[in-house]
Amino acid sequence: MHDDNEYKIEAKSDNVSDVGTFESVTTSDVDYLPPKEIPDQDLYHSHSWWTTYVFSQDAKYIGIQYAFTAIGTGLLGLILSWLMRMQIAFPGLGLLEPAAYYQFVTMHGMIMVVYLLTALFLGGFGNLLIPLMCGSRDMAFPYVNMLSYWMFLIAVIVLLASFFVPGGPTGAGWTLYPPQAITAGTAGSNAGITLMLISLVLFVAGFTMGGLNYIVTTLQYRTQGMTLMRLPLTVWGIFTATVLAMFAFPALLVGCIMMTLDNVLGTSFFMPTIISMGEKLGTEGGSPILFQHLFWFFGHPEVYIVALPAFGIVSDLISIHSRKTIFGYRMMVWAIVGIGALSFFVWAHHMYVSGMSPWFGYFFATTTLIIAVPTAIKVYNWILTLWKGNIQLTLPMLFALAFVVTFVNGGLTGIFLGNVTVDVPLSDTYFVVAHFHMVMGIAPILVIFGAIYHWFPLITGRMLDEGMGRIHFWVTFIGSYLIYFPMHYQGFVGVPRRYFEIYDSPYMSVSGLSLNAFITVAALIVGATQLLFLYNLIFSARAGKKAEKNPWKANSLEWLTPEMPPGHGNFGKELPKVYRWAYDFGVPGAKEDYIPQTTPPSAVVGSKVEKS
């Protein structure tokens, strides 16, 4: 990506005349597009190295900054998980103290869910893909977008700083349930938890700045002809996830602020009268369950904030690499929107045994199982897209298909936990750990890998190495299945989660030691393979095979820029015009097996396009 600005792409509001006709109206009637309603954006042009690469306002760079920061933080999360697994499987080594174990559990969870997955999907892929796929030059508010990244970075730094304060980071579990999060029996109950809460508040503030951009850009700055129902599902997924985040994060923010007050000023939002370690605290009348409601009002939509972008991206990957239209596009869009809306009505299924009124159980079990219906529809449509396709098992496709298997597995175990009675014996056991790692750990990560293999040429102009990619794929896919599938059976046995030591107990009919050791070894191998992937990224960015333009023969706009990687302003002198959806693969009568979105009907006269 170079920053010299050869095209004069400053906003020209006189492009749009008062009568609403565009300057370059196409003559042909078949190619008629309704006129633009919104003038082109003003584009910020950087003039120095600093403002181009560091304090960048170009969404593509911001996306890459987000991705690097998120992956770097995620690596720490990975190492923490190694240490935890070593402790569980080989307690004889005496690797960790209980306090350190719980601190690592907590930081691993929070890093992976918020600072890796959320940041990478929305901040990373959102910034990279929304403007390019909508056909706009940049995000709506580039300066705020830049601030968003820097707030995120500060949030990460504050989070990491908690490793170095007295008492260390919080060991409260990623759910941060009070009272234990802020009482003496938990590690990091003073400085550690305070920094965690501050970091989350900063993250929410930074995310809101970015989120406004994703929403407004998608709604306002789509190029001429790009109707909402022509958008790639990737944009639909990221867009809907951002809307969810805008409603869900405030609940987390409020919870964080109240708990900070409880901890620092001694208020009693979440604190009843308590005798902690034989000493009576001065708190009175607060409700620990209130925090859980706030946390899960955020926490459940958060699952879909991660899942919906994955759904969208994987739909595109499956369609492109099967050379087939996505099956049931409209149903897919409505399923994304429907899942998003329903996700605000299911939060208390995390709280069946929390002590809330047992009558809630009926309601939340019903809503939870209802959400399984649109989710199942998405799965059907993915696999029906494969039917009679022309399937290329490229690396992105392998990861996409691995996602479907993993997601179906993790989604089905969600039906266990969502169904209130089944949840009672399984909740707080390793079944839960296995379920959520499968469905919102491994599954989205597989999509992220697929997406990186897919869009790497767009970012660097080079392909990732196929050989290393294959090893990475097989070990990650099969390895993570071997980690988490047997783990469900520990849950059936009844092994509670968050136990520093899982020694054999009378309630286990068979020793679990060998299973624990097996899972840990698999986790070490899968984790180490990620280093190969990182090496591949660095190696291929410098010396990978040069990618041809539009290497996957896709239809969406990000591949149709005048240069690849796209330059500043994305689309050269004129924005592209869109005449069709992104899924015209294998159209009967067309010369090629794909028709890019910018191809006007007059150029493919003989084709029998059903939906555009």
Place this chain on the structure above:
Amino acid sequence: MLALIFAHVLVLIAVGSVIFHFWSPWWWTEVASNWGGMDDTILLTFWITGVVFVAICFFMAYCVWKFRYQKNRRSDYNPENKKLEFHLTWLTAVGVAALLAPGLIVWNDYVTVPKNAVKIEVLAYQWDWKYRLPGEDGILGKTDINLVNDENPFGLIQGDKNGMDDLLVDGNELHLQINKPVKFELRSLDVLHNFYVPQFRGKMDIVPGMITYYWIEPTRTGDFEILCAEYCGTGHYAMRGRVFVDEKNDYDNWMAKQITFEKFLAKNSKEKIKTIKLAKN
């Protein structure tokens, strides 16, 4: 070639998972309470979802192999099929309802405590358990956390008639009588806990500031481990106790050894006098 391998791997994952299920020695220990219904709902869900998982893996394996890339072939052009989508939707809805209904029925039993259930108070604190049983009146006396101290570990209100005859169990071992429903009334002094005995299947968080509950009926005798199932700080993993399910005779013998709150107070004040005397000497 890759298509062939990948298709086989998909089949292997499906078949392997089923084989693991049958081969795996890791499975729940026999239920020791009336909540066998929970096991049944798990099994029902397991088999329905298991069939779906295997079917999807097989379908994908078939597609990956059958429709593998060929240069001169075009994929079928079929963007929508409303009829198929409609049928799949209602079929899924019916399947989901079939899983939900039995779940809700068992849940209804779980939250409806039988009238004859014996109330037992479980008092959780970092990181151990205490228990209190009602006296002959069958009523647990009122408590106040502000009264909790070494001489009154449960914070019972002195002078409350219902409380003076309550039995305070010494140590973290509890006994239950077989086939007698009990309602656990759960109290915490400090943070969240959860009173969990894997063989009983039941579970409920213990929340400071309120009393939560659930009920079970022990159905076989034995000696079971109590685990805390809600993270409660650094000592969480070590917060374990024991519960014995006894035949009536054994249970009565154990009950006879427990002392009432009244006697507990008297014993305490005697010891106090002793210590004062010792101190004077």
